[in-house]
Amino acid sequence: MKRILFLVLLSAITLVLFNGCSSTDDNVVVGDIHDLNVPDGFNFETTHLLHVIANSSVSGTVVITQQNGAEVYKGYLDSENDGFDRSILLSSDISSLYFTFKGEVLHRNVSPSSDCLYLSFLNPQIDRGERIDSDGDGVDDEFDDFPFDPEICYMIEYPTQDTLRCRTYGTIAYEDRWPAEGDYDFNDVILNYYIYECTNRWSDTRHIYLNLYYSVDGAGYNNGFYIKLPYNDGGVVYYDYPYAEEQFDAYYDEGENANIILQIFEEGHAFMPDEPTFHNTEEDEPFTDPIYFQQIHVILEDSDFPDNPTIADYPPYNPYLIVDQIAGREIHFADYLPSNTVDTDWFGTQNDTSDPASNRYYKTAANLPWGLHMPNMFNHPLERISIIDAYPTFADWVNSGGENYTNWYLNPVPEKVYDFVDQVDDLFD
Numbered sequence: 200m201k202r203i204l205f206l207v208l209l210s211a212i213t214l215v216l217f218n219g220c221s222s223t224d225d226n227v228v229v230g231d232i233h234d235l236n237v238p239d240g241f242n243f244e245t246t247h248l249l250h251v252i253a254n255s256s257v258s259g260t261v262v263i264t265q266q267n268g269a270e271v272y273k274g275y276l277d278s279e280n281d282g283f284d285r286s287i288l289l290s291s292d293i294s295s296l297y298f299t300f301k302g303e304v305l306h307r308n309v310s311p312s313s314d315c316l317y318l319s320f321l322n323p324q325i326d327r328g329e330r331i332d333s334d335g336d337g338v339d340d341e342f343d344d345f346p347f348d349p350e351i352c353y354m355i356e357y358p359t360q361d362t363l364r365c366r367t368y369g370t371i372a373y374e375d376r377w378p379a380e381g382d383y384d385f386n387d388v389i390l391n392y393y394i395y396e397c398t399n400r401w402s403d404t405r406h407i408y409l410n411l412y413y414s415v416d417g418a419g420y421n422n423g424f425y426i427k428l429p430y431n432d433g434g435v436v437y438y439d440y441p442y443a444e445e446q447f448d449a450y451y452d453e454g455e456n457a458n459i460i461l462q463i464f465e466e467g468h469a470f471m472p473d474e475p476t477f478h479n480t481e482e483d484e485p486f487t488d489p490i491y492f493q494q495i496h497v498i499l500e501d502s503d504f505p506d507n508p509t510i511a512d513y514p515p516y517n518p519y520l521i522v523d524q525i526a527g528r529e530i531h532f533a534d535y536l537p538s539n540t541v542d543t544d545w546f547g548t549q550n551d552t553s554d555p556a557s558n559r560y561y562k563t564a565a566n567l568p569w570g571l572h573m574p575n576m577f578n579h580p581l582e583r584i585s586i587i588d589a590y591p592t593f594a595d596w597v598n599s600g601g602e603n604y605t606n607w608y609l610n611p612v613p614e615k616v617y618d619f620v621d622q623v624d625d626l627f628d
């Protein structure tokens with residue numbers, strides 16, 4: 200009897216050890232992107248929203264910084280009215296945040312699955328000398344990024360500064376054969392962005408400045424690029440500095456929830472030289488300087504931000520392609536809403552499994568996307584090399600539902616990616 204028990208115990212221990220080993224061995228080699236196990240609900244997001252609720256007995260500015268001191272967000276804690284209550288956008292590779300309020304600093308660890316934080320500032324330094332508020336907007340000069348403009352107080356940058364506290368650009372990358380699957384090199388169209396918003400004391404956005412580069416055209420199709428903003432026809436939009444006026448437009452979407460749409464360009468090929476055929480995807484071809492669209496400035500007046508924001512409401516908002524100038528053939532990131540003028544006849548055809556009735560958009564049956572966003576610069580895969588081959592930890596990141604290898608996009612196999620970041624170092628300021 201004892202012997203049997205011992206054997207049972209031994210095999211149980213062996214089983215635990217074996218499983219333990221195999222579950223920690225998470226560098227699973229996945230050779231084909233179709234072999235990925237994309238968890239339901241995982242949409243390849245490299246950023247996430249964190250709802251921050253903070254209180255204190257006094258009012259003032261809360262400054263949120265990363266470990267390296269780079270500022271992530273600034274907003275006003277109003278002790279008379281609900282304190283501080285905002286959802287902020289975070290790069291998923293940020294693991295540590297500092298919240299500074301009137302000299303008091305609170306530290307919290309965060310992960311990609313953190314969605315809410317409650318903070319109480321119990322020891323604010325009330326007497327911090329003479330307070331100066333030059334423009335009288337209620338935010339002291341010390342924290343007012345626009346100390347002589349009473350309409351705005353804070354400047355929020357997207358992406359936040361990199362680890363060296365330098366400005367960096369985010370990357371928007373597409374596969375452009377939707378509703379057919381492509382080769383997952385994610386270099387058919389790539390834009391880089393640096394966007395900042397200027398907000399007032401109540402964190403309402405009043406100005407948006409968009410700095411966009413059209414960096415890679417590895418497409419046979421002549422695609423258009425658009426951005427759907429979270430602001431609707433409750434407000435007024437003005438814009439200036441449109442580059443290539445004949446291509447640029449800003450308008451309200453049709454129908455209900457008529458969000459502002461920026462048409463950055465209708466025909467991408469018009470900006471690129473005729474030769475070579477593909478721009479900045481093949482090593483042996485000459486480099487094409489990315490096209491800078493000048494700074495696009497959107498002025499919002501009294502336009503409402505959604506009460507329950509989603510990630511698509513934060514820069515770079517909801518960017519999309521219109522494929523080869525075919526009206527309504529839009530490509531958005533996974534589960535981002537299309538515009539109201541999308542041609543729904545494409546949904547559910549070929550490899551697409553979009554189903555508006557179940558709020559499912561722009562995913563294959565295996566949950567693969569047609570677009571990726573990264574809050575950083577990125578050396579994209581060379582022509583026809585799948586992202587899963589170019590980035591060794593991409594598969595592990597996906598299989599973990601985005602919890603592990605959150606900076607997978609910084610660690611490529613050098614010979615499988617285009618040497619892009621170094622080449623634009625001097626071009627992007």
Ligand SMILES: [Ca+2]
Nearest residue numbers: 334336338343
């Ligand atoms: Ca002020």
Ligand SMILES: [Ca+2]
Nearest residue numbers: 345348351352
């Ligand atoms: Ca001000």
Ligand SMILES: [Ca+2]
Nearest residue numbers: 381382384387
């Ligand atoms: Ca492709």
Ligand SMILES: [Ca+2]
Nearest residue numbers: 384386387417
């Ligand atoms: Ca390609």
